[in-house]
Amino acid sequence: MLDNLTGRLSRVIKTIRGEARLTETNVQEALREVRLALLEADVALPVVREFVARVKEKALGQDVVGSLTPGQALVGVVHEELTALMGGPSATLDLAVAPPAVILVAGLQGSGKTTTTGKLAKLLLDGYRKKPLLVSCDVYRPAAIEQLATLAAQVGADFFPSSTAEKPLAIVLAALDHAKRHYHDVLLVDTAGRLAIDEQMMSEIAELHDALKPVETLFIVDSMQGQDAVNVARAFSEALPLTGIVLTKLDGDARGGAALSVRQVTGKPVKFAGVGEKLNGLEVFHPERMASRILGMGDVLSLVEEARKSVDVDEARKLAEKVKRGKGFDLEDFKQQIAQMRKMGGLSALVDKLPAQLAQAAQSSQVDEGRMRRLEGIINSMTPQERARPELMKASRKRRVAAGAGVTVQEVNRLLTQFEQMQKMMKHMQKGGLQKMMRSMRGMMPGVR
């Protein structure tokens, strides 16, 4: 089943190859595939419609430059538009008021409000060097207050106790008063999960908002949410003046089309991404990464990206095929990959395209440009036979290659080991053995420590 845009379009691309211009007719089928891919990624239908119309308008009449086919050019437009839509400058918390600055979170049941509140407390403590106070006015869900109390203790933030016998409004007013008297910079207010159609609960949170006048009202969205995201977001943004969005559970494998729906409907920036249950699992949101993810471009080598960067697409596709099959991946391919990685702005670009959990594992790693260039040099010093059959590389050949590239034999050895690991990873990837792959991730990529 072709379930990502790359897959869907590679089929269409074949049919519209060799035309010099994007026209109504040659993009028709491709646009249909774009539509289906976005729906498959859970982007809400009204948002998809508007988006596809925009892409069409932009694309029509566009010249197809260089070696690109019309289909690839179209994908380029799709990716750019999507990034632009997700985009806006990377946002931070707005705390520019007389303290305490109040941050209110809101969202559906189980979306991640309480956890995000804990994460924000940690960010405020460690990143902003602020003194936050946490309070929960979830008097409904069993042990909701205790959950926040535990998280507050974990990050070492002050917690304002409340009880299920109290009214949410009374709780937050008391907390606000306490924060003022004890010179807290920020008051973080966790609320109960609520359905957008629950009028009583929606007016409750509107009331809380009126009383607290928060600088930040964050809408917490589960990245696994489906088509209804658009309606829920509309209802929340009508009931509350939202200032931003937090997208949670992005460490999963949902494509996260809800991000686009919510962003489109509310017009508010996605300020953070939740990427784990632990309290350090809060990241700055990357619009570009999200666009790739929605399009299903989490592949190591995606055609779309290749097309955008004007890398020879046939080569890339051949390599992607090899990667998929996990065999025949030789040193020549390895070299090409290194070269492409450098062209794409180093390893970070590649990391962006890895599935989320791998990207996380690789995040702390650093790219060493110089070392990558030396690796290329080593492979360049090998004969074509040696590149195709790395097992030929015995002691004397290694010495020759080392001398040719101006490196030590140890470095040649290290490259060969890395290559072998990479080859293994390709096989695991093919078998879906992600766990093993993650374990061998560190130190596997060339130039990564």
Added chain:
Amino acid sequence: MLRLFKNSEPGDKPGWFDRLKGGLAKTRTQLGGLFAARRIDESLFEELETALLSADAGVAATEHLITELRKRARKNRLENAEQLKSELHELMVEILSPLEVSIDCGAHRPLIIMVAGVNGAGKTTSIGKLTHLYQRQGHTVLLAAGDTFRAAAREQLAEWGKQNGVTVVSQQSGDPAAVIFDAIQAARARNIGIVLADTAGRLPTQMHLMEEVRKIKRVIRKADEHAPHHVWLVIDANTGQNAVNQVCAFDEAIGLTGIILTKLDGTAKGGVVAAIALARSNQASAQADRGTRQSKDAPVQPIPIAYVGLGEGLDDLRPFVAREFVSALLD
């Protein structure tokens, strides 16, 4: 054979079906409203496709439904849209009926039920509601606090135990498998009928946590070689196409015997049920395409939907009834 329309169980508080209808109202307007006073033509199929997609049915299930409907419209020489609507109704009932299941709580003693799912889906709350349901049916229940990770998860389950007046076995911290093992022993010692084991939320991408849940199942088997008798995946009805991934991943890890679909009282679309119903057969045919499975025709049983959740209260859980669900979606 299709089951007879079954609106409620004895002792049901009135209005369960109305509440289900309430939750699915929006989908019903979009989907059911398409067919009023018109002929069957291409634009009707297109609008139907659109409506199904925006109800979270997903591309694969939608294509399946539309293709099948076109076939039937031709074969049965349907003329107006109302007829097509009844055909869709029947088709959905055919697809969803195999998802019905009735749980025989007396089959083993103690009956051991393991509950798993992604974070925040509604596992702990569903266990609270199941406890109420089973007690009302005259069974004794014991809860195992197998979420030893999330903040105050234990306290949350303890609260549900208190509300239902049942024992909750938990430990200060530590190994979830060990807690559940203890709970099973305790249930045996006290001659309790049903053990409901809560587990921590986990995403299928977290390999070590998927390994952990496999281990939990293995350890349960050590306590009773036929257990767990049920392995249920809790899915939030608001979930989009990732629901299919969740079913596949958890099924692969721990062999699901059922699904609990929660939060249908919101504005969730409900179409994800179709995607879930067809998930296993789609997966099987994809495997057949790749040659990793013997034959495309081998029958694939869908994973049944044991219960649906319609709220946060004790009484807000019921068995899934296909006809009821389809009626709420369409009529």
